[in-house]
């Protein structure tokens with residue numbers, strides 16, 4: 210049986226529409242969103258019920274969560290399968306402790322439940338599966354051949370983003386007066402904190418005597434985090450659509466300086482997005 214599974218071969222039916230991340234970030238309509246945002250030129254702004262586009266923005270975010278859950282399930286499942294059990298670090302197929310596989314199996318169970326919750330929540334919000342596009346950068350991060358880099362990129366960066374997104378949606382459900390959305394997000398948020406903690410713990414445990422490998426893993430996390438900041442989608446400013454959930458990240462094993470670095474990465478991603486939106490403005494005007 211083959212190890213590792215290319216993103217192109219993921220099982221999807223005809224309802225799913227796959228779009229590359231670059232296409233989404235370079236979409237000239239981002240400039241329009243910036244123009245119509247509450248903050249003038251700095252993006253569509255924080256997700257609140259007062260925003261005229263709040264129902265569509267919330268539905269799009271929920272659909273994004275749903276496809277993210279599928280890919281998180283696929284990634285954790287691959288990590289259970291792709292590596293052998295042992296303590297080797299790089300000759301042939303890398304080895305991982307059996308307990309790491311147990312953690313990934315538990316995560317699969319959680320993500321499968323999240324898929325079900327997310328698709329039901331999407332229906333609750335009036336969305337059909339495939340109404341919004343899917344990009345597969347989450348799963349692509351889960352294809353890293355080094356299990357330490359994979360867990361750091363996926364469980365700390367991707368699952369960390371899930372913490373920020375779920376916290377945002379939980380707050381949106383609360384202020385919008387939707388207890389179904391609020392409580393479902395709260396339950397999933399609790400699982401995501403556990404998944405990020407797994408990533409933090411295994412990173413530290415597996416690289417305790419291998420600082421270069423730890424540094425490579427943290428560098429991979431920074432690259433993934435920048436992608437996951439989605440050109441300013443996640444940040445710490447008042448009008449960031451998704452806010453960095455510092456308290457929950459702390460519970461998941463993030464140190465203060467790591468969150469400061471993440472905030473800085475998010476700021477850079479946002480500035481780059483604004484430059485792209487500015488460059489695309491003439492295309493939208495015509």
Ligand SMILES: [Fe+2]
Nearest residue numbers: 278281320323
């Ligand atoms: Fe999840």
Ligand SMILES: [Fe+2]
Nearest residue numbers: 281368401404
């Ligand atoms: Fe997760």
